[in-house]
Amino acid sequence: MGTLRFLTAGESHGKCLTAIVEGLPAGVRIDLSEMNQDMVRRQQGYGRGGRMKIEADCVEILSGVRFGETTGAPVTLCIKNKDWENWTERMSVEGGPAGELVTAARPGHADLTGIKKYARKDIRDILERASARETAGRVAAGALAKQFLKVCGMTVVSQVINIGGVHIAAAETARGQIGRTLSELNCYDAAAEEKMRVKIRSAKAEGDTLGGIFEVFAQGIPAGLGSYIQWDRRLDARLAGALMSIQAIKGVEIGEGFGYAALPGSLAHDEMFYDAEHRVYRKTNHAGGIEGGMSNGEEIVLRAVMKPIPTLMKPLHSVDIQSHEAVLACKERSDVCAVSAASVVGEAMTAFVLAEAVIEKFGGDAMTDLLAGMKSYKERVYGE
Ligand code: EPS
Numbered sequence: 001m002g003t004l005r006f007l008t009a010g011e012s013h014g015k016c017l018t019a020i021v022e023g024l025p026a027g028v029r030i031d032l033s034e035m036n037q038d039m040v041r042r043q044q045g046y047g048r049g050g051r052m053k054i055e056a057d058c059v060e061i062l063s064g065v066r067f068g069e070t071t072g073a074p075v076t077l078c079i080k081n082k083d084w085e086n087w088t089e090r091m092s093v094e095g096g097p098a099g100e101l102v103t104a105a106r107p108g109h110a111d112l113t114g115i116k117k118y119a120r121k122d123i124r125d126i127l128e129r130a131s132a133r134e135t136a137g138r139v140a141a142g143a144l145a146k147q148f149l150k151v152c153g154m155t156v157v158s159q160v161i162n163i164g165g166v167h168i169a170a171a172e173t174a175r176g177q178i179g180r181t182l183s184e185l186n187c188y189d190a191a192a193e194e195k196m197r198v199k200i201r202s203a204k205a206e207g208d209t210l211g212g213i214f215e216v217f218a219q220g221i222p223a224g225l226g227s228y229i230q231w232d233r234r235l236d237a238r239l240a241g242a243l244m245s246i247q248a249i250k251g252v253e254i255g256e257g258f259g260y261a262a263l264p265g266s267l268a269h270d271e272m273f274y275d276a277e278h279r280v281y282r283k284t285n286h287a288g289g290i291e292g293g294m295s296n297g298e299e300i301v302l303r304a305v306m307k308p309i310p311t312l313m314k315p316l317h318s319v320d321i322q323s324h325e326a327v328l329a330c331k332e333r334s335d336v337c338a339v340s341a342a343s344v345v346g347e348a349m350t351a352f353v354l355a356e357a358v359i360e361k362f363g364g365d366a367m368t369d370l371l372a373g374m375k376s377y378k379e380r381v382y383g384e
Contacts, residue, residue: 003356004022005022008137019137020075028069039059042136054083056082059140111130135345141352149355152371161212186343186344203337211307211339214304216343218351219299219300226290237293240302246345249305250306311330
């Protein structure tokens with residue numbers, strides 16, 4: 001049982017998506033409109049599908065917040081699915097089957113294994129929950145974690161660095177971009193973003209889809225979150241697991257990541273220097289802010305790769321799960337590219353893991369106690 005945890009529930013075309021967040025201290029001021037900005041950001045992105053034109057995701061808080069502050073009780077977050085109105089019969093809780101069975105499994109999706117594992121006849125029973133629509137619940141939970149981190153002086157931001165092989169120029173990063181107007185693809189290299197759009201447009205024309213890479217940065221994180229003491233307390237493992245848990249993510253790296261393979265030890269590590277103002281400081285951040293499974297006080301840098309969405313308008317070869325005949329995979333309406341949406345989900349998952357690590361270290365009942373604990377810790381560690 002984690003000190004801070006959340007569960008989501010809900011189907012893509014069910015009535016709503018719900019997240020229950022438990023373990024946030026009492027006394028966190030909640031700005032709902034700020035939380036909803038993340039909901040809007042998750043819906044954006046060049047190459048998103050028709051569903052995003054139907055929905056206007058908006059979080060409603062059903063419990064755990066009173067007069068704009070958390071009370072320490074579980075917080076229930078609810079996002080209504082507007083599309084539900086078109087699915088009341090096919091997604092009905094009661095009554096008999098309605099609508100056609102989905103039987104043409106999509107390679108790359110949960111369809112085939114899901115139907116076997118859960119002994120279902122209709123792939124819809126699988127895809128409704130496996131759909132990345134679930135990430136709306138995660139972004140809501142992450143937005144709540146961000147509200148908590150903000151009070152602690154910590155920020156999580158992201159940027160898309162690659163779509164379909166189009167990479168940003170190396171120097172372009174989100175570091176200096178906090179608070180600036182967002183680009184549609186959450187990419188801060190305008191020239192690369194234009195090329196990404198072209199790539200997405202031609203993928204769409206060909207009935208294809210595209211994946212890509214996003215980066216998440218966490219700033220203001222004190223040294224000492226997580227621990228080397230036990231495998232499951234390592235902050236890098238927890239962050240990597242959280243990013244890897246996002247639908248369609250196939251790889252995660254921290255700091256230099258896979259680039260370490262090409263570096264000798266003499267160039268791979270972040271040498272230490274000292275001066276009275278900065279105390280011990282670094283000139284590089286190959287480690288991505290984590291050494292020994294603990295945050296080291298530098299910016300945390302994470303990267304994740306998303307595979308192309310498996311629902312193709314020019315469908316792949318598949319097999320009908322009932323007749324076993326060769327068919328083309330089913331064509332649910334879908335996105336051509338959702339990497340920018342995934343980057344917002346990446347922020348949410350990162351924020352959640354960091355919030356949990358902060359609460360674990362400084363105590364989680366009341367915000368005043370937590371902030372006092374953090375202040376005295378920083379005084380000892382940084383002499384602040
Ligand atoms: C999504 C909603 C879904 C898809 C997408 C993500 O809506 P619908 O299934 O009604 O088109 O657009 O889901 C997938 C890509 C997937 O593979 O399931 C959302 O809200 O992000």
